[in-house]
Amino acid sequence: MMASRDSSPNDFAVDHNPKRKPQLHQGRSSREVDEELIKLRNENFNLKLRLHFKDRVGEGSVRASGSSDAVCRELEDAKIVIHALRLEIAEKTQLLKDAAVAISEHEEREKEFVLESQAKIAELEGYITHLQDEKPLEALFAQDLKRMEEKVARQIDDLHKAKKQIEHLKHELSERDREKASSDDKLMEITRENSELVSLLQEHYKFGVIANQMMELQKKELDECLAEKLGFINRLNEILPELSSQNDLLKEATMTVQELLTQQETTDLKANLSRELLENYKAAITESKIEIHNITDDIMKWTSNCRSGNRAGSDSNSAKIKSDISDNDLSMQSTEFSVTMALPQPEAASLPPGKAQDGSGKHLRGHGKSSFTGLRQFVKCWGRQYSKSPATNAASRSLLSHAIGSPFPRLLSTTN
Structure with missing residues (x-):
């Protein structure tokens, strides 16, 4: 009576997709991984228990009616179910191994993260203590900051003035460039006139020398x-x-x-x-x-x-x-x-x-x-x-x- 109650037909339903594997989602927390392992262990234990009861039921039925066709069919179905359950157990076992490896790697990463976090915490605690030690200087820093802000404001005003002056200087520079161009033209004209005057001066100098000689002669005369x-x-x-x-x-x-x-x-x-x-x-x-x-x-x-x-x-x-x-x-x-x-x-x-x-x-x-x-x-x-x-x-x-x-x-x- 107990055996029949525990081994109902629903308990021995055939899994039509025995090769389906549960996917391990990366990025899950350690708690979720632990819960998944506990669930897999319970399922493994239930499967083993069902196989055990199935074997006992098969032995008892063979003794009762050895030549019955119905019993033979049930045995064949039971063998198929057993084979499928074994395959599923193997897959679950492999999943458990992979999960154990992942858990170990995750634990190592967690340890490294904890160490790094502790180092950062220590560094931040040292920085906090340093800031607490420098807290009396905040007033001075505030005054310096205020002076710097005023200085920046003055520099901004000077910058605006300098920009206006630069614009004015650019305008003057453009005017000077135009004046320079005109002065260059005038300089060229003056240079030409100067060359002409130099040539005339040379001629006048020659005439002056001749005139001086003539004047000397006239003076003697x-x-x-x-x-x-x-x-x-x-x-x-x-x-x-x-x-x-x-x-x-x-x-x-x-x-x-x-x-x-x-x-x-x-x-x-x-x-x-x-x-x-x-x-x-x-x-x-x-x-x-x-x-x-x-x-x-x-x-x-x-x-x-x-x-x-x-x-x-x-x-x-x-x-x-x-x-x-x-x-x-x-x-x-x-x-x-x-x-x-x-x-x-x-x-x-x-x-x-x-x-x-x-x-x-x-x-x-x-x-x-x-x-x-x-x-x-x-x-x-x-x-x-x-x-x-x-x-x-x-x-x-x-x-x-x-x-x-x-x-x-x-x-x-x-x-x-």
Whole structure:
């Protein structure tokens, strides 16, 4: 009765999928693995118990009815079930072994994890103690942090200002780039102009060297001209006293002639004497004017050719000479006018200036002659005319020698 109750047909149901294996899920906890092992052990024990009861039932039924067909079929079914159960037991056993290996590996990993966790816990505990020791410094750190925040805020403001300044500088840089481009163009133009100016300067320098050389030559020539002019002025200064003395002599001769004319007794002799004497006197005065005019022209010519630095002194000298000459001309003209008014007018026309002629028809030019050439010519002509009348010869000679001075007696003696 007990055997039949324990071994019901439901208990010996055939498993149609005996090779199905339970899957071991990786990543399960150790508790789930332990529960799975306990369940597998219970199933293994139940299977063994069922096999044991099945064997006993089979032995009893064989004894009761050995030749029954139903019993044979049940035995065959029981053998099949037993074989399937054995296979399942083998699979379960293998699963148990694999689970045991996995559990051992899991335990090792758990041990390693526990050791690592303990080391981390110790490290964190040390860090916590270190933080607890540094807790009084938190106030200082807070102050430093506040100062750093303020500093960062100031730096942010400075950064904004710097950004604005950078934008402004970029704008100025772009403007300077444009100005630089324009200045580069101007520099190129200035460089070209400078090269042209350098070439012009070189040419001007060459011309300046040539001009300096020419100026040196002109300076030498002007120095020579100045020396010659000074010599000429010295000569003129030497001649001026002679000209003044000549003017005095002419005045005295005019007065003597007037006295002689008043003493003449015969009108024809007076007319002839006055005509010839006046012509000779005009010739002498004209020659003196020519000499003075030539000297003045030479002075003016040398003055215009000499250096401008000595122009003031030479102009003063020439002005002085001109004033002296003009005074002499005025005195001569006044003397000539007085003689003309005292004597009757000659029949022959007076000669033009610069072309006075003597009795032989030769021109009297006194630039290279002595200052007394015209006066001597006048005295010779006068002596030749008056040597023919013995009555007036002695008186006129004595008057002329007394009025004029020493040169005229010698001239009169030579003419006689």
